[in-house]
Amino acid sequence: MLENARGRCLRCHVLQARDLAPRDITGTSDPFARVFWGSQSLETSTIKKTRFPHWDEVLELQEMPGAPAPLRVELWDWDMVGKNDFLGMVEFPPPVLQQNPPRGWFRLLPFPRAEEDSGGQLGALRLKVRLIEDRILPSHNYRPLTELLTEAVRGLAEEDAASPLAVLEELTSGDCRQDLATNLVKLFLGQGLAGPFLDYLTRREVTRTTDPNTLFRSNSLASKSMEQFMKLVGMPYLHEVLKPVINRVFEEKRYIELDPCKIDLGRTRRISFKGAPSEEHVREASLGLLTGYLGPIVDAIVGSVGRCPPAMRLAFKQLHQCVQKRFPQAEHEDAKYLAISGFLFLRFFAPAILTPKLFDLRDQHADPQTSRSLLLLAKAVQSIGNLGQQLGQGKELWMAPLHPFLLQSVSRVRDFLDQLVDVDGEEAGGPARALVAPSVIVREGYLLKRKEEPAGLAPRFAFKKRYFWLSGETLSYSRSPEWQMRFSIPVSHIRAVERVDEGAFQLPHVMQVMAQDGAGALRTTYLQCKNVNELNQWLSALRKASAPNPDKLAACHPGAFRSSRWTCCLQAERSVLGTA
Incomplete structure (x- = not known):
């Protein structure tokens, strides 16, 4: 739970559900979750035709200060015609939220005073609720801490147990260390010191390591920081490399299985094969499909040196x-390769292949069959990232038919890594400039758009559906992806990207983009997203793209200027400075 001047914020991580009641004639449901906290509510996406949905979505709810409120999560079956069907609910009183935040599986219950007892047949929901209290002070209060941390990375000491970063690492673990790494990477990116920061941490860890086989294998601050750095800087690069093949896997929906214990001959007969296929036939066909996907993935990776962000x-x-x-x-010749591939392949490419939605490669999680295909592809990419050192070991000997292809790819990956590190510091440029390449589309999709209200006119503007593209150069939009006429806002003109209070338009998930027009005047464009996850993704992408811009606004209004006054502070003067 985050607490600041605008109220409390609770983060509810809706993971998955199981054994839900079938509400449709197909024997399945189209479930979605609706989360209530105080006067606020949010919904997850709808997962079609399943009783075992997997959302993995984080919903943030805000509530004005006051008495603590219970958290209620309801599951519903979406129906195109008629009312949605209730599937079950869980509820947690305020003392539970504050003292023992829910984490795990919880049995779904019927509505209180339900006419019929469900008999315990409603299934279960897996949740993770995290309560944190953050008190955010004005930026000048953090200046001494910022200076202390930046001085630590400018020093030459490789092992200093008393350095601020070493102390922070010792005091954190688990999710807390993950948050620490994320915030430190953002801090040093903003200071233009991401390179020295990562160099300091890696030198410190390498110095303390005696066995190269254990290098960066733990969740140290160095490992977490490099992982977060790749996600912040390299997401457009990841999309360019992996998205074409990931889309193919989702669209083709081919049955792939190499493990004899998991082969379902009945499924293969229904989906992919004619006649009565043998187990060997299934494995041979699966091997061909896997290499058909892996080949383009490896080709894209080893050919991506020039597209990898210089930072x-x-x-x-x-x-x-x-x-x-x-x-x-x-005997440690491969250590320098494994250090890089351990991050790039094992902590970046492979996780993105395994769960594309978490890396914004897809809008929805994969169905079970596609998830299995992605798992096999991710295992193969991990083996290539390990330079084939663990092939033939462990319990997964059924992967052996794939080994020749993997071993052929290892030498290409070594050459790729050699080329990847052949870069000059001047080539890399400033970290902020490297966040978003000018010509790469980093995000696109439909949003609802609204202009600010001109002075002296009655409020008549409504939100209109438009298709948006964001690159390192422009935020452009048109009526549809196919529409020829596009309007654009130069990214270099953006001065602020912020959320908008729900009360401004009586709508959730709204953000504002403040940019200078050709005459130098500030203009505000309001954009509404379909859910909080999409809002956060667009906010992050726009802020990264505009990170190097000069003359950023120190503050702006969290509301909108409507009917001749600001909805947040009620001031009647449009030019009055914002406070948030």
Whole structure:
């Protein structure tokens, strides 16, 4: 739970549900979750035709200060015609939220005073509710801490147990260390010191490591920070490399299975094969499909040197040099490669293949059959990232038919890594400039758009559906993806990107983009997203794209200027400065 001047905020991570009641004639349901906290409510996306939905969505709800409110999560079956059908609910009183935040599986219950007892047949819901109290002070209060942290990375000490970063690492673990890494990476990116920061942490960890096989295998601050750095800087690169093949896997829906214990001959007969296929036939066909997907993935990766963000390449070069200096022996020749591939393949490419929705590669999670295909592809990419060192070991010997292809790919990956670290510091440029490449479309999709109200006119503007594209150069939009006429806002003209209070338009998930027009005047465009996850993704993408812009606004209004006054502070003067 986050607490600030605008009220309390609760984060509810809706993970999945199981054994839901079938409400449709197909014997399944189209479930979605609706979360209530105080006067606020939000919904997840709808997962079609399943009794075992997997959402993995984080919903944030705000409530004005006052008495603590219970948290209620309801599951509903979406219906195109008629009313939605109730599936079950869970509820947690305020003391539980504050003292023992819910985390795990919870049995779904009927509405209180329901006419019929469900008999315990409503299934279960898996939740993770996190309560945090953050008190955000004006930025000048953090200046001494910022200076202390930046001085730590400018020093030359590789092992200093008393340094601020070393102390922070010792005091954190788990989710807390993850949050610490995310905030530190953002801080040092903003200061233009992401490279020195990562170099400091990696040098510190490499110095403390005696066995190269254990290098960066733990969830240390160095590992978490490099992982978050790749996600913040390299997401457009990841999309460019993986999205074409990921889309193919989702669209083709082919049955793929190599494990004899999991092969379902009945399913293969219904889906992919004619006649009565044998187990060997299924494995051969699956091997062909897997290599058909893996080939383009490996080709895209090894051919992506020029598209990898320069800031990432420079960070990998520093890591490569540090490991090579620490382990110069011939028997540790692969250590410098494994240090990089361990991050790039095992912590970036493979997780994105396994769960594309979490990396914004797809709007929905995969169905079980597609999830299995993605799992096999992710395992293969992990093996390539390990340079084939663990092939033939462990319990998954049924992956052996794929080994020749994987081993052929290893030498190509070594060459790729050599080229990746062949970069000059000047080439890398400033970290902020490297966040979004000018020509790459980093985000696109439908949003609802509204202009600010001109002075002296009655409020008559409504939100209109438009298709948006965001690149490093422009935020452009048109009536549809196929529409020829596009309007655009230069990213270099953006001065602020912020959320808008729900009360401004009586609508949720609204943000504002404030940009200068050709005459230098500030103009505000309001954009509404369909849910809080989409809102956060657009906010993040727009802020990254406009990160290097000068003359950013120090504050802006969280409301809108409507009917001759601001909805937030009720001031009647449009030019009055914002406070948020």
